[in-house]
Amino acid sequence: MQIPRFPKAVFASLVGIVSMTATVDASCTVTRNGSGGILLKGTVLTPEGAINDGQVVIGGQGLIECVGRNCFDQEQAVRVFDCSDSAISPGFINTHEHIEFAHIAPLEDIGERVDHRHDWRQGLRGFTRRETWRYRIVERYIQWGELRHLLSGTTSIIGGSMAPGLTRNLDFVDGLEAGLTAPTAYADTFPLDDASGILREGDCNYGPSAVTRQEVSALNSFVAHVAEGIDGAAENEFRCLSDRSFDLSAENERSGRSTDIVLPNVSFVHALALTNRDLDLVASHGAKIVWSPRSNISLYGKTLDITSVLNKGIVVALGTDWLPSGSASLQREIACAAQVAGEHLKKPLPAKSLWKMVTINAAKVAGMDDNIGELSPGKVADIVVFSGAAPDPFAMATNSDQSTVELILRGGKILLADDGIGNLSLSDCERVDIGGRSKRLCLSEELDIPFSRFASEMKKRGIYPAVLPPLPASEPTCIPTR
Numbered sequence: 001m002q003i004p005r006f007p008k009a010v011f012a013s014l015v016g017i018v019s020m021t022a023t024v025d026a027s028c029t030v031t032r033n034g035s036g037g038i039l040l041k042g043t044v045l046t047p048e049g050a051i052n053d054g055q056v057v058i059g060g061q062g063l064i065e066c067v068g069r070n071c072f073d074q075e076q077a078v079r080v081f082d083c084s085d086s087a088i089s090p091g092f093i094n095t096h097e098h099i100e101f102a103h104i105a106p107l108e109d110i111g112e113r114v115d116h117r118h119d120w121r122q123g124l125r126g127f128t129r130r131e132t133w134r135y136r137i138v139e140r141y142i143q144w145g146e147l148r149h150l151l152s153g154t155t156s157i158i159g160g161s162m163a164p165g166l167t168r169n170l171d172f173v174d175g176l177e178a179g180l181t182a183p184t185a186y187a188d189t190f191p192l193d194d195a196s197g198i199l200r201e202g203d204c205n206y207g208p209s210a211v212t213r214q215e216v217s218a219l220n221s222f223v224a225h226v227a228e229g230i231d232g233a234a235e236n237e238f239r240c241l242s243d244r245s246f247d248l249s250a251e252n253e254r255s256g257r258s259t260d261i262v263l264p265n266v267s268f269v270h271a272l273a274l275t276n277r278d279l280d281l282v283a284s285h286g287a288k289i290v291w292s293p294r295s296n297i298s299l300y301g302k303t304l305d306i307t308s309v310l311n312k313g314i315v316v317a318l319g320t321d322w323l324p325s326g327s328a329s330l331q332r333e334i335a336c337a338a339q340v341a342g343e344h345l346k347k348p349l350p351a352k353s354l355w356k357m358v359t360i361n362a363a364k365v366a367g368m369d370d371n372i373g374e375l376s377p378g379k380v381a382d383i384v385v386f387s388g389a390a391p392d393p394f395a396m397a398t399n400s401d402q403s404t405v406e407l408i409l410r411g412g413k414i415l416l417a418d419d420g421i422g423n424l425s426l427s428d429c430e431r432v433d434i435g436g437r438s439k440r441l442c443l444s445e446e447l448d449i450p451f452s453r454f455a456s457e458m459k460k461r462g463i464y465p466a467v468l469p470p471l472p473a474s475e476p477t478c479i480p481t482r
Ligand SMILES: [Zn+2]
Pocket: 096, 097, 098, 225, 269, 321, 322
């Protein structure tokens, strides 16, 4: 669905021009303020490895022109950032959100771990119904949710709903923002048309509008909830979508039969009930998995054995799922992923593997790896610079929180800059305190209200904050119980 745009209000007159005097130390500094493009110097994170003393050159059109050690010596004309002690990363891509629920606070942990999503959605089989809110879409709340993700280094979201500006919305043509064009990703919460709470085992008698292979194969990318649960009914969903001979008897013209949508343009969200054999099928057909460990663990008490999934060669991306049972940011989803792999599975994931799950792998899930998810020439300059002191530069990105985000660019446009970076000669920016650090938010074209006023409005209504401490309030558990 598409959401109407806000009327644009006069933002600049409310905020004015903020003087740009450095007030805190940052490891990045601006050394020249040309207008012909941007040169970032520092440790550049790429799928092939980190480039120490690297450079990223961004042209006037917001595209990356060069990445390497010696690609630019004409510094006079451009804005130069010396980020020698920082990590320069592609902006994070969140492949699974329900952003229209950004106003629903994390659910209280009542100790129940259910077997299938319909158990908590509908209160089936003796479980407590948790989805008690009235479903409504308020663009203000979506904007606020996108801000929470943006401030956490996320520049793109597949979120099922959207607000214009702020993060790119990869599942909406109107939400792609400058530099990206259709086709979009297609997010589907109920590919089997089972929203009413249909649980099946042994057949595929789900709703009348279940997806077909033909529909799915025509899409750029199809990102669908499948097998969100740990029981036979959850596994049955995958069988109905992967094995054409499993159920050959039709209920009517459209429904009742199994199909096979395990295709290279398909990503299975959660996929919690998949067996070893199912995962082999996903791997051999080049399909992908979107992993949301915190939401899996807080709802079902367990998540995928991610090491064996990765060992099969399956591309895995991370998604926060939503605020009620998932992570408030990809930074916190990474923290959960690292925790469950290291402490529960006893198979720690390298920082680079985690980083790929929110960059290049996520771009592949969206079907947009030609344009985002990697710093290389021709891609859009969606870039986040992280400060930190980790010996592994990838860990500077994966062990980050909002306070360590020094710079955010979307399509080469500066949306956030740590105050310590120095004089940027930017107008219409607003200072915001994030974890004791002063950041400049430059969102005059993104928001029709100053951030500070927006924040106090949301606080008055009791809406979850966009500025997060290192450990966000009421965060759902990441400790598996089964
Ligand atoms: Zn979901």
